[in-house]
Amino acid sequence: MFEEFEKxxxxxxxxxxxEINAVRAVSIEKTIxxxxxxxxxxxxxxxxxxxVKGCLRMYKVGDDGSEHIIRFAVENWWISDRESYNNDKASEYNIDAMENCEVILIDKPDFDRLLTTIPNLKKFIDGLLARSYDAFQKRxxxxxxxxxxxxYQNFMKQFPDMFYRIPLHMIASYLGVSRETLSRVRSQSVQK
Structure with missing residues (x-):
């Protein structure tokens, strides 16, 4: 599992x-x-x-029991609740596996240490967080x-591989529309 992360x-x-060995020493391989x-x-x-493998989703459950999906994460993506992580506070979100997954976890103190001792990793993570912020603004x-x-068209263009891995009702939740509306739009799109 770590070999994919190393690559x-x-x-x-x-x-x-x-530097890879330093990361390996604090990495926790987990199957979900x-x-x-x-x-x-x-x-x-x-x-x-x-x-490393699989698909996860981050979501909040509304007062009415409906799920509001914030984001998905597939192979070679990172996922965490940044607000909870950064502020050591209780999360308002759930993250669960939509498929059987293989992940690498790195605890905050170990990750912080890696960022201070490996400049290239810090530079990479800073860039990753900046792109993530840009993507959230665009979203x-x-x-x-x-x-x-x-x-719908934007989702298809942005995530063409994910579309077939994620149930329609979850895509609808991510887009903030009803499943029925998304089904109708999807059918109309296929007919064009």
Missing amino acids: YLKEKANLTAD RKRQYLLQEGDVCHNNCFV IINAISLNTEEK
């Missing part, structure tokens, strides 16, 4: 063999079964999670300015 780090963060939680609402997020503007068909 990712060498390619994306340009780490040396010694489909529907199993990585993080539950009320718990504190204590680690960064790198997805917010799309959510408030695009119609359902545009949201």
Whole structure:
């Protein structure tokens, strides 16, 4: 499992063999079964999670019991509740596996130490967080300015591989529309 993470780090963060070994020493390999939680609402997020295999989702359950999906994470993506992680406070979100997953977890104190001792990793993570922030801003503007068909087309263009891995009702939740509306838009799109 770590070999895939090592390949990712060498390619994306340009780490040396010694730096990879430092990361390996604090990495926790974990298998998560489909529907199993990585993080539950009320718990504190204590680690960064790198997805080696599978698909996870981060979501909040509304007062009416409906799920509001914030994000997905597939192979070579990172996922955690940054607010909980950064502030050591109870999470308002759940993160669970939509498929059987293999992940690498790194506890916050170990991750912070890696960032102070491995400049290339810090530079890479800073860039990753900046791109993540940019993506969230874009997601917010799309959510408030695009119609359902545009949201659907944008999702298809942005995540073509994920579309077939994620149930339609979860895509609808992510886009902030009803499943029925998304089904109708999808059918109309296929007919065009």
